[in-house]
Amino acid sequence: MAGFGANCRLGAVLFFSAWITLAALNRLVRPAPNGCQMTYMYPTYIPIHAPNNVSSDRYGLFLYHEGWKEIDFAERVRKLDGVPVLFIPGNGGSYKQVRSFAAESSRAYQNGPLEPSFYREPSSAFELEDSSLPSQYGRILDWFTIDLEGEHSAMDGRILEEHTEYVVYAIHRILDQYKESHLARSKDDVRSTGNLPSSVMLVGHSMGGFVARAALVHPGLRKSAVETILTLSSPHQYPPVALQPSLGHFFSHVNEEWRNGYKKGVSHTSSPKLSNVVVVSISGGIHDYQIRSRLAALDGIVPSTHGFMVGSSSVKNVWLSMEHQSILWCNQLAVQVAHTLLSMIDPVDRQPFLSSQKRVFVFAKMLQSVVPQSLSWMNHVSGSQSSNFLASDTKEAGELQRNDTLFCPPSVLWTSDGLEKDLHIQSNLVTVLAMDGRRRWLDIKKLGSNGRGHFVFVTNLAPCSGVRIHLWPEKHRSSIENEVPASKRIVEVTSKMVQIPAGPAPKQVEPGSQTEQPPPSAFLLLSPEDMNGYNFMTISVASRQMISGRPPPAASMAVGQFFNPVEGxxxxxxxxxxxxxxxxxxxxxxxxxxxxxxxxxxxxxxxxxxxxxxxxxxxxxxxxxxxxxxxxxxxxxxxxxxxxxxxxxxxxxxxxxxxxxxxxxxxxxxxxxxxxxxxxxxxxxxxxxxxxxxxxxxxxxxxxxxxxxxxxxxxxxxxxx
Structure with missing residues (x-):
């Protein structure tokens, strides 16, 4: 019987282990519902031939062209006049994976920047002087891509070294091709629209992102040939699977070179080797089972002044975690990346910003959400340290702060005459169930007493155009700044509202019916420090007649509350x-x-x-x-x-x-x-x-x-x- 009992226990252990293994495999194999939309394009890949004195038969370099019409390859290369971007595929990847980002970049350049609502964030985020959004982009992006024959670079360090060498060659070949195209146009008296590019922006997926960093510390790379790198689901800390010792050694060597590249040398007259290089890493998040976010982090490699890591679920206008391959075609991310890279171009000289500070700021403004900054009071509870560049308290980030204007854009015109009779709220909870065109007064000292000094406001109304919030030293009829004495100026905090993805609207059983409230799209948090020195708060809701352009939500709602975070x-x-x-x-x-x-x-x-x-x-x-x-x-x-x-x-x-x-x-x-x-x-x-x-x-x-x-x-x- 003892032997039978032991066999039963062994069988139970084996059965449980097998069940765990099968369940894990099922979880990994099953596609994750990520909500990504497909990207569509009309791709053409134009080969860039090597000079006669250079042999590069193993790999290939291509120029991407978007459009359904047949074109003359030689003529297209001859007209090169944009900002060069080189895509580097990852482990077993194809050069054709560039198509989503290249196609969306072409559309973004033709259609211009996104409407301002896509960029709306609290104005208390760090700003740069002259950092207003352009009305049109300065120059188109020319996307190049390299064919690495689908080699598995994640398996051997030697393959990574060979890919690095070819990337260095491709960078030089691209810059030389612009000179050749410019010279050819000059002979035909064709005027160019901008200066010749002196650097190439690199975009790498998976191991291609690490290869991009390896190319920058390659001894054969020309000075300042690369100053901006964007990586997608790329390992930076160490290889995901170190099957060969050479792989770990190559990672260690490259990362050590990068650490030294940002250090000041003995001579104080010369700047560090990588002092003008900016790196941003985008991770796939919880659905990327191959490259975890910890692998994609840049901690200890790139200082926070020159780059950061952001998860795709944190990227503005994306808000989605995605699998290792879907990060290449997810339309929400492709659109945001395209507009980000186009925003990197200086409208004056039509080249990427020379200042690394400006380039980091553009990346942060276009990719990072300021939700952690708005929830900064959470840090006292969780004890966690924010990885958000805009929310950091470092000296370097502080140097980016130039202004703190919280007013709504001048294009949004509101007057107190357009509002109906004021309402005076007597409860610490205020609820808005319709766009009634009224202003609600809240006594901060009274409603925020007994420790309820924090205020939260959640709504599905559009900030500025649908709802506005002001802080008042004392009650005053006008909400126009010029009509209020300088010593009693009101402060508008509407632009501190943070927009969040609203999610799908509830289904209607029949036309015109409403079964539940639509999801919220923005929230505002005010701490006692934010309201210090003010006695009243007003919540002004527009009437439907005041709204122009995009129609307001069918069902409007807003809820605010003074509360004590210690309670509950x-x-x-x-x-x-x-x-x-x-x-x-x-x-x-x-x-x-x-x-x-x-x-x-x-x-x-x-x-x-x-x-x-x-x-x-x-x-x-x-x-x-x-x-x-x-x-x-x-x-x-x-x-x-x-x-x-x-x-x-x-x-x-x-x-x-x-x-x-x-x-x-x-x-x-x-x-x-x-x-x-x-x-x-x-x-x-x-x-x-x-x-x-x-x-x-x-x-x-x-x-x-x-x-x-x-x-x-x-x-x-x-x-x-």
Whole structure:
């Protein structure tokens, strides 16, 4: 019997191990729903031939052309007059993978910059002088790409070295080709539209991003031939799979050269070798199982003044995590990258900005969200360190701050005469259910008493055109700055509102019907320091007659509240966390609950993501007869915003989940690695909920068979961070 029992235990262990393995493989093989839209193009690849005295039969260099018409290759090369960008494919990649970014760059140049609403961020973010958005881009991008025969560069360091050498050759060949094309046009008396380029911007995918960095420290590269690098899902810290010792040695050598490249030498007259080089790394986030965000980080390699890493789920106008290959064709990212690179061109000399400071700022302004900056008071709770360049407190970032104008654009005209009778709010909760054209007054000292010194405002109205918020030293009828005495100036904080992806609108059962509130699209957080010295706040809502251009949402809503962030804080011990793995932990919130709820986990949830669900148990509606639960829930949804989750981590940044009711919240960092930061040992969940509903918050640990890591998630009836 003893032998039979041992065999049973062994069989059970083998069965459990096999089940774990199969479940993990199923998770890895199953496509992840990332929400990416496909990119379409009309590609043509024009070969760039090598000079007669150079032999480069193994690899190839091509120029991308977008368009369905047949063209003369020689004539197209002869007309080269843009800013050169070289795409470097990754492990087993194809030179044709350039097509999405090149096609969107061509469309972006022809159509011009995105409308201002796509760039709207709090004006308290760091600004540069003369950093206004251009009305049109200065020069088109000429995309080149190299054919590396689909070699698996992630397997051997020697292959990486060969790719690096060819990239150096390709950079020189591209710059020489511009000179040849310029000379050919000069002979035919054809005038060029700009100066000859002196550098090439590099865009690398996967191992191609590391090859791009390796090319910069190659001894054969011309000085200042490359000053800007953008990498996509590229490993920078160490190889993802070091199958050969040569691979690890090559990574170590290149990274050491980069560290030394930013150090000042003995001579104070000469600048560091890489002092003008900017690098930005975009990681795929939680859906990229090949290159984790920790691998794509630039910490310890590139100083924060010259580059940063941002997760694709944190990129403005993208907000999506994506797989290792889909990052190459995801239209939301391709469009944002195209406009980012075009914004890098100085409209005066029509070349990339010479100042590395300006180039880093453009990258940060176009790619990074300022949500972490707006949630800066979270840092006191979570103890995490922000990786957001614009939100950093470094001396270098501080040098970028030039102005702090919070007023709405002059093109948005509002007058107090266009508003109806003022409303005076007597509760710490203010709700707007229609575009009624009224101004609501809130007494900051009165409503913000008893420790409720923080203010949160969530809405689906457009900032500036749909709603405006001002701080007043005292009550005054006019909202026009010039009509108010200088000593009693009001301050507009509307432009501090942060826009978030609204998610899909709720489906309508029939035309004109409304089954639930549309999701929120912006939020504002004000701390006591922001409101210090002011006694009143006004929330002015436009009427539908005042809106021009894009129509307002069919159902308008806004909710604001003065609250105390200390209230609603719940510390979850190890025992409660372990208990929740088999019995979900439930937290009931009454109707008068604060909109901010903080859940502090005593251990890191990095390896065990949290399945977080939110259920409304009541919203002030009394039961009528035999009213069924479904009807009651529909009525509550009509009165409340759908929840939105913002999962924040110091490594991967913001991961936003709109319309979340029950979902596993995961971010991509590495709390289980030996070099983890101290702040990753704990996890804080910040939940913001509307206060017009009874709410039941349920969470449980759920085993997810993937390398998930520490995260902070917020889940609101408005907003989950």
């Amino acid at each position: 804080t719940s510390a979850l011990s190890v025992g409660r966390i372990v208990h929740s793995s088999y019995s979900p932990e439930e937290i009931f919130l009454k109707e008068d609950h604060p909109m901010a709820l903080t859940l502090s986990f005593s251990v890191s949830l990095g390896l065990l993501p949290v399945l977080f669900s939110l259920k409304t148990t009541g919203c002030g509606i009394k039961n009528i007869g035999d009213q069924i639960e479904a009807d009651k829930n529909n009525l509550c949804k009509l009165r409340c915003f759908p929840p939105v989750a913002l999962a924040w981590d110091s490594v991967s940044g913001i991961h936003i989940i709109p319309n979340i009711y029950s979902e596993t919240v995961v971010v991509d960092s590495s709390p289980a690695t030996w070099d983890s930061h101290q702040g990753a040992e704990k996890t804080t969940v910040l939940v913001r909920l509307t206060r017009i509903a009874h709410t039941k918050s349920v969470f449980a640990l759920r085993l997810v068979l993937q390398l998930a890591d520490s995260f902070c998630c917020t889940h609101p009836r408005f907003l989950v961070s």
